[in-house]
Amino acid sequence: MNYSTAEIWWIIAILGVGTFLIRFSFLGLIGSRPMPEWVLRHLRYTAVAILPGLVAPLVLWPTATNGELDPARLMAAVAVVAIGYWFKAVVWAMITGTVVLYSMQYLLG
């Protein structure tokens, strides 16, 4: 890394301010003004629209295996979704996923 100390401080500061402004955008500017129903309808799908897409490449092409499909990670992901979907139990889904990940890594070497 060959940035000067000042350059690194600028990067950190701009990222900090920029990220805050991103987070503050709607909360800060819209505030209590009502939003139209069609906007609200779209916003109800925010979580299910972002997170599956964010996670999918990490599941199928993990950086740790240089992008190669890894059966242990894939099975762990399937187990998490299954438990989360059927039992609506976030914590149990996380525990099951972790157990599946490590036991598969152990079994598959």
Added chain:
Amino acid sequence: MPTATEKSGFWRGFLAGLPFVIVVIPFAMLFGVVATEAGLPLYQVMAFSFLVIAGASQFTALQFMSENAPTIVVLASALAVNLRMVMYSAALTPHLGSQPLWKRVFLSYFLVDQTYLLSATEYENRPDQTAAQKAAFFFGCMIPICPMWYLFTWVGAAVGEQIPASLGIDFIVPIAFLAMVSPALRTPAHIAAAFVSIVLALALFWIPFNLGLLVAALVAMITGAEIERRMS
């Protein structure tokens, strides 16, 4: 003065956030380790976690910095990773927008994937709370998550040892995200949105700066909303 229901909301949030300690600790440590190994001094590593407080974008910035990318590329890619939070901010605004400005400043600063998701789920399950009660829940979620982010960034930077990739720590975050989002797949509209999100995110993965994900998310939101409109 916080009322009794605000206090109980705060503690409900705290309990909901508590399990994510096991996600935040390894992720924060990993950032501390990687940033230190990339050559950042301790106070800059800590400044990253305090000021940016967004894991994925911190790792992105670090990645480009260790490749000596132009500053503008470092900034653009790390900020693009965080653009999803515009949607989080919008999604929470109907619930928290009426809070005083100083509170919205703090809510925004602590708006991370976990606090957003836990709060959005809570507000959907208990829609009749006041905005103050909803904010109390949000701050409750934040307590076990964000301070741990700072603390274990420091531990990682201080310990400084490489965590072996074979441990699979990289996969803790996907597991947490999947665990948080799969209970939300309640209706055909939600499932369709998730499906579109996955297919498009994979198909558009080649677009730089993670912008493919934003396109995927927008189309997925439209899909969910459109199915809801037609089915109602």
